[in-house]
Amino acid sequence: MGFTASKQDESFRAYALQAHPLRVLLTSCGPLALFQALQTVFKILDALMASYIGSDAVSAVSCLTQITLMITALGSGLAVGGSIKISEAYGRGDYDSVRSRVATVYTLAVIVSVVLAIGMVPFAEPFLRLLQTPEELIAVGAGYFRVEILTLVVNFFNTVYLAMERSRGHGKKILALNTVVVVVKLALSAIFVYVLQSGLMMIAVATLISQLLLLGYALLSMRRDEGAFRFSPKNIRMDKPTVLPILNLSYPVAAEKMLFAGGKVIVNSMSGNYGSLTVGALGISNNIGGLTTSWHTGFNDGAAPLISQNRGAAKYRRTLQLYFWLLAVDVLIGVVGLAVVSQTLPYLARIFAQSKNNFDQSFCDAIVAIHRWEMVGYVTLGIHSATTALLLGYGYTKLTLLLNVSRVFVFRVPVLWALQRFTSLGEEAVGITMMVSNVCTGIMAVIIVIPVIRKIVRMMRAEEAPLTK
Helix, strand or coil, X not given: CCCCCCHHHHHHHHHHHHCCHHHHHHHHHXXXXXXXXXXXXXXXXXXXXXXXXXXXXXXXXXHHHHXXXXXXXXXXXXXXXXXXXXXXXXXXXXXXXXXXXXXXXXXXXXXXXXXXXHHHHHHHHHHHHHCCCCHHHHHHHHHHHHHHHHHHHHHHHHHHHHHHHHHCCCHHXXXXXXXXXXXXXXXXXXXXXXXXXXXXXXXXXXXXXXXXXXXXHHHHHHHHCCHHHCCCXXXXXXXXXXXXXXXXXXXXXXXXXXXXXXXXXXXXXXXXXXXXXXXXXXXXXXXHXXXXXXXXXXXXXXXXXXXXXXXXXXXXXXXXXXXXXXXXXXXXXXXXHHHHHHHHHHHHHHHHCECCCCECHHHHHHHHHHHHHHHHHXXXXXXXXXXXXXXXXXXXXXXXXXXXXXXXXXXXXXXXXXXXHHCCCCCHHHHHHHHHHHHHHHHHHHHHHHHHHHHHHHHHHHHHHHHHC
């Protein structure tokens, strides 16, 4: 076919392969990290609106969010697997493969979305009961969950679209688009909750409307695009050579994210032994932690395609340079976050414990009791995040599956079970469990990445050997 890239895409490819690694990371991943941080702030504001309705609403949102994340894992896995294969072809300048993979990944996203809508929407409440969601939370959040499923259907496609944009280095565009989405969502939520005095379901409706706006933009953008990233139905390739490599990379990521979110659902259920408010306190603790770890996520999202592009161009030494610079940035973020949150935690907890009716001191105490332990893992989560970017960039999705499944089902669920069975600790046991999980995951990431780095060094030397003769 002889497809070519647009001037902008070709320019970014040269920049990603040649500019100083730290500069590339900061300029390409910085906007993504900033958005993730802003999104966490927006989630916190969303939680505050739920807390205005009541602490039971906060607990319902915290519990149901993990269930929706478990379902979202299918789209996230497809987005990651597709972007790795697209970035790989993009890095080596194979624009024919880029275009066919882009069209195929979008088509797969549509198929998964349709299957999800048919399979999930009619069976929302039975599905919640199957996951042993507390009945009081089902009563509060069933309508919210139904609307969230519709949002997931839309978000499947949006997730893939944004992954394609990340592969092209469009961090600023993603930041602008997502900022508009969350501002619209928050504005609508504020109107529904504070002005119209609506219930929890309308917060989900606000999310659905905002995601539909992004979907509309994505559909228009795909058709107007130029070069190898332009979507065209005639470029769809549903054959084994195109689809299987994408699915082979996608299913471990989807399984990892689904099992990780499923593990959180189990932890929420176990935390319910201390009362439904503990489930909400754990969710708020996760949101507070997100003020730091969201920066890790943003850099991870942007760095994995960069590493994949450089691998596609056989620049193995440069992939390691990107990794070690990313590791330094993520560790620094963890240190700063730990210093700031350790000083402000009581004040943050008080904000969430205030509803329209009263201040809930027990809810505030539960948040502090959990997060003062959870925040110890900020630095090790930075190590885990950087390592995950390297593994994804090289297509080692089965290793990321092992790492993140161990995080929940080796270092979290068994630890909480042991603390509940053999100690008299209250909700503080949940915080200790989070600390053990996050610290051990960082240590395991170091153990896993050492042989991977050695393998990359061997590839690097083999590539550079002919040049030295």
